[in-house]
Amino acid sequence: MAFTIAIDGPAAAGKGTISKAVAAHFGFAHLDTGLLYRAVGAKTLDGTDPIAASLALVAEDLDNDSLRSPEVAQAASRVAVIGEVRAALVDFQRAFARRAGGAVLDGRDIGTVICPNAEAKLFVTASAEVRAERRYQELIAKGTQTSIETVLADVRERDARDRDRAEAPMVAAKDAVVIDTSSLGIEDAVAAAIAAIEAARA
Numbered sequence: 001m002a003f004t005i006a007i008d009g010p011a012a013a014g015k016g017t018i019s020k021a022v023a024a025h026f027g028f029a030h031l032d033t034g035l036l037y038r039a040v041g042a043k044t045l046d047g048t049d050p051i052a053a054s055l056a057l058v059a060e061d062l063d064n065d066s067l068r069s070p071e072v073a074q075a076a077s078r079v080a081v082i083g084e085v086r087a088a089l090v091d092f093q094r095a096f097a098r099r100a101g102g103a104v105l106d107g108r109d110i111g112t113v114i115c116p117n118a119e120a121k122l123f124v125t126a127s128a129e130v131r132a133e134r135r136y137q138e139l140i141a142k143g144t145q146t147s148i149e150t151v152l153a154d155v156r157e158r159d160a161r162d163r164d165r166a167e168a169p170m171v172a173a174k175d176a177v178v179i180d181t182s183s184l185g186i187e188d189a190v191a192a193a194i195a196a197i198e199a200a201r202a
């Protein structure tokens with residue numbers, strides 16, 4: 001049986017952690033759709049044309065630790081404004097969403113554009129300051145040299161580009177349950193997500 005859980009929201013709000021925990025809880029497959037845009041963005045850093053990169057994307061391109069860097073995140077956000085890039089990635093995401101056994105997809109436009117008929121929709125958010133602090137701690141733990149000001153500016157720049165673009169902007173679907181993780185720990189955020197999905201399943 002297919003059952004799609006769409007989880008959208010801005011960078012570092014806890015979407016990834018919640019999506020993985022929800023997928024494990026329900027025994028569903030999980031797709032981090034940001035990785036698709038990151039893989040395309042990473043290729044453009046070598047000078048490859050973004051549309052050509054999106055059309056040539058293969059599964060192995062997603063399996064690369066360097067996709068997590070702040071430079072690749074910004075490149076991903078830049079290629080994500082291009083309609084042809086987004087169009088090239090639609091079929092793969094929709095097929096994943098309808099696979100037998102259930103699927104969790106996290107991104108920016110899953111509940112609005114990719115899977116408007118998803119059985120459950122969440123929009124996970126938090127203040128820019130809280131998200132920047134979390135991302136800063138992650139980067140420091142990985143040994144990256146940066147400052148909180150740089151990370152906050154980066155978060156704000158990416159939010160604005162993702163939110164204000166013409167194609168599939170980041171916005172909560174009208175029927176999404178909004179979870180603000182600004183003052184929630186991981187366990188409480190995951191519990192809130194599972195409760196909202198259980199309510200949609202009932």
Ligand code: DC
Nearest residue numbers: 011033034037076077080107108109
């Ligand atoms: O979720 P993330 O930080 O890995 O996403 C990287 C960028 O990719 C994000 O800034 C915008 C883009 N993106 C998108 O436009 N639509 C999605 N469904 C997922 C990501």
